[in-house]
Amino acid sequence: DAKTTQPPSMDCAEGRAANLPCNHSTISGNEYVYWYRQIHSQGPQYIIHGLKNNETNEMASLIITEDRKSSTLILPHATLRDTAVYYCIVREPRSGSRLTFGEGTQLTVNP
């Protein structure tokens, strides 16, 4: 799987948008970008994934650059409950369903 690079920590004010960056400069054309988050002591939770196009669901938006070397997860109106570690994962199809987790970004939403 392509290696990803994320900042170790970020802060965001409650009610503001949280923009979490991820670099994946060695990504290949058939690798998906996934985002998961882990609220303290709980199991990871799927957020969103994409291949080439930007994606949006009820939780977040995923913006992938045209060259696919980086992406940004956007939480449009962050709440205190969004405080968590956010993992950006790039999965190669030949890996099957296996996911390789890095160390992620600790997002702290402040009141």
Place this chain on the structure above:
Amino acid sequence: NAGVTQTPKFQVLKTGQSMTLQCAQDMNHEYMSWYRQDPGMGLRLIHYSVGAGITDQGEVPNGYNVSRSTTEDFPLRLLSAAPSQTSVYFCASSLLVGQGSSYEQYFGPGTRLTVT
């Protein structure tokens, strides 16, 4: 659906003891896996299975055994517990990814294991 369930939630073992961590899912998922998470670190894959009767090693398989006799269950066995196996263990399941497909993984709540 109960999703992915894990038992026990907490366990304390002495060095050398063996035990089995249970994982079950009721979503008819072909793929199941076990991860461990040490304090302040990301998850590392221990073993995984793409269907009943099929298992394979992940990143850190030493000291652990798995079997998959049914689609629903995927137990993880610690053969002879060591302090280095103190960790939080997560089980996950998903539909099986194929060419051009992609599916989310569902994680259980975790088992917190301490080996003294």
